[in-house]
Every structure is written in C-alpha cells, then in structure tokens.
Amino acid sequence: MPQFFSNKRLIILLASMIILVALIGFSMKERENITWPEQFLHDTVGWTQSVFYKPAHFVAGFFENIIEMKDLYEQNKILKLQLNDYDLLASRVKDLKRENETLRKTLEKEEALTDFKVWQTTVVGRAPDPMWYQSVKINKGSQAGIKPDMAVISAEGLIGKVDEVSAFHSSIELISSHDPSNRISAIVQGEKDPVHGLIQGYDEKRKVLLMKMIPIDKPLKEGQTVTTSGYGGVFPKGLEIGKIVGFEPDKVEPTQTAYIKPSADLYDIHHLMVVERTIQEVLVEYEEDLIEGEGAS
Template structure:
C-alpha cells in the first residue's frame, strides 16, 4: 500500500507538469481571443494591481511633492538672498559712480580756481527735513584753516558760506536759508552791461533764489547768468550763482525781482569746496624824494 500511494503521488505530479506545460504552450500561441480562465486571471491581477497601485502611487507622489516643494523653497530662499545682494551691489555701484562723477567735477573746478585757496570737504550732516535747505555740516574745521564767512561752492556753483567753525567740523549756511539778514551782492551779465542787485530770500515751492533791488529800467532776460559781484565783503567775485528763469516788477518800489535757478544742486550735496580768494600783493615803488618829504 505505501508503495502504491507513493506511485500515485508521482503520477499526479507528472500529470500536473504535463497540464502546466500544455497551458503555457497554449497561452504562448498567437490568438485573437484568450480563454476564460486567462481572462479571469488577467482581470483578477489587473484589479488587484489597481487597488494597490493607486494608493501607493498617491503616497509616493505626495512625498515626492513634499520633497520637491522643500527643494523649491530652498532654491527660492537662495535666489532671494542673491537678489537682495544684487540690489545692494547695484545701489552701491550707483553711489560710487555718482561720487566718482562728483569728485571729477570737483577736481576740474578746483583746477580752474587758480585765484583761490581751496579746501575740499565732504558733507557729513544736514538739517532735519523741515530745515533741509538751511545748513549742512562738513568734515573740515579750524585745524584745516577754515574760518567763518568763507564761501562754499560745489563743482556747479555757489552753495553758501561758513557759519560756525569747530576744531574739526564746520556748519555751512546755504544760500537757500531763510535768514532775513542773509544777502549776497550779485551781478547779472547782460549783453552790453553788468546789472547789480542782491540775492535776498528763497522760494521753497519754486526752488529759486530771489534777486532784488534791480532797477526797473534794466532789461532782463531768461537764461542770463548771475555771479557774485565781490562787493559784499564775504563772497569773492565771480562765483556762479545761477541763471534767471523769471522776472517780476515790484508792486511798491520802482524795482524788479529776478528769480534765479541755482547752479548748484542744493538738495543733494555730497562734496564741496571752501574757497578764499588769494590776495595779490602789489609792490609800489616809492619816490625817494617823496618819502623824504613825507618823513619831514
């Protein structure tokens, strides 16, 4: 009996292998239609795959999106930092170009001031916003030789005068200040004559200087240049103040007022020059006989 059962198992195994090989061969044969067991197996496998594949794909996609979002965030953070650094660098380059241009203009102007003693200075402070056009502070003082009432100019024109001086710093009163006692003796360069007047006052709305005490009979034109006359005792002769942009007759006095557009930029001041006209000494030969006569 045991031998029979052993042979029976062997026969079943052989039959099963033969059926399996037959089925494999049958399935590999090119056919237009598949058998219903194959259809059942195919549909079962496909349905099982769809059940497990979709959740697995969703979970994998979710974690993939999280990783991708994190990478995008890090990249965005780096790009934002680089953009901020670029903005800072661009702003710095712009400031350096402006300083370079201003310094070049200052040096060119300094070379043309052969009749003046010149101190180059940098603006280090300014009045608050409401008093913006009143005063500025520079980094030169008594130690450099600066004295009160010295004229201060930029590369483009007159800015003001030295008001207060300490050892290493000075306060500059701008020509646009509201000081009622501030006056600048000025001259308008006409075609055939020089027309005199006084720079007295500043219109903050129009951003122009007021030149008063001009005779009503004097013919003024827009665009005429205005410079210091040198008669006031403070400002040397020949410093450019600005140009005429408008003219109005006085309502009471027989005079007219010229509105002067300042040559210098009084709003944005970085580098200035403090100037003092060099006094030229003239040697006068004295007649010996006259000297002897005066000595008696």
C-alpha cells in the same frame, strides 16, 4: 500496503507533471481566444492593479510635488538673494559713478580757481526738515585754517558761507537760508552793462533764490547767468550763483525781483570747497573797479 501508497504518490506526481506540461504547451499555442480561467485571472489581476495603482500613483505624485515645491522654494530663495545682491551692487555702482563724477568736477573746479586758496571738504551733518535748506556741517575747522565768512562752493556753483567754526568742524550757512542777514551782492551778466542786485530769500516751493533791488529800468532775460559781484566783502567776484528763470516788478518800490535757479544742488550736497580770496585776487578786483570808475566818468 505501504508499497501501494508509495507507488500511488509516484503515479500522482507523474500525472501532475504530465498535466502541467500539457497546460504549458496549451498556453503557448497560438490561439484567437483564451480560456475562461485565463480570462478570469487576467481580469482579476487587472482590476487589482487598477484599484491599487491609482492611489499609489496619487500618493507618489503627491510626494513628488512636495519635493518639487521644496526645490522651487529653495531656488526662489536663492534667486531672491542674488537679485537683492544685484540691486545693492547696481545701486552701489550708481552711487560710485555719481561720486566719481562729482569729484572729477570738483577737481576741475579747483584747478580753475587759481586766484583762490581752496580747502576740499566733505559734508558730515545736516539738520532735518524744516531746517534742511538752512545749513550743513563739514569735516574741517580752524585747525585746517577755516575761518568764518569764507565762501563755500560746489563744483556747480555757490553754496553759502562759513558761519561757525570749531577746531575740526565748521557750520555752513546755505544761500537758501532764511536768515534776514544772509545777503549776497550779485550781478546779472548782460550783453552790455551788468545789472546789480541782492540775493535775499529762498522760495522752497519753487526752489529758486530771490534777487531783489534790481532797478526797474534794467532789462532782464530768462537764462541770464547771475554771479557774485565781490562787493559784499565776503564772497569773491565771479562765483556762479544760478540763472534767471523769471522776474516781476515790485508792488511798492521802483525795483524788480528776479527768480534765480541755483547752479548748485542745494538738496543733495556731499563735497564742498571753502575758498578764500588771495591778496592778488583782491588787487585785481580793485584795479577793475578803478577802470570801471574811470570809464563811467
């Protein structure tokens, strides 16, 4: 009996091997149709894959999108920082170009002022509105030789005069100050005879100076240049103030008022020059006045 069962197992094993080889050969045979067990197996595997593939693909895609969004956020953050750095750099370059141009004009202006003693200064303080157009503070004072009533100019034109002086700083009263005593003797440069008047007052809305006390019979034209006359005792002769942009007769006096657009930028002020008339320049003005007086007589 034990030998029979042993032979039986061997027979079953051989039979199984024969059936397996037969099935393999049958499955490898070219056929137009597959058997229903194969169809069932294929359909079952396909259905199982479709059931698990879509959720798995969705989950995988979801995490891929999260990772991609995180990468995009980091890239966007870096680009924003780079853009901010570029804007700051562009703004700095623009400021440096403007400052370089201002300094170049200031240097050229200083070289042209051969008859004046000149101090180069920088604005270090300014009152906020509504006192913006009244005064500024510069970084030099009595220790540098600055004195009250000295004229102050920029590379473009007249700015004002020194008002108060401390050891290391000075306060500058702008030509746009509303102080009634802030008057400047000025000349309208004409083709023939110069026209005299007083710069007194500033229209903040129109951003123009008021030149008053001009005789009504004196012809004026828009675009004419207005300079200091040198007669006031404070401002040297020939400093450019601005250009005429309009004029109208006075309602009471037989005079007219001219509206002067300042040559200097009274809003954005950085580098200024304090100038003092030399003895030579005063003598030249005195000789010119004598010649003019002799010509008039």
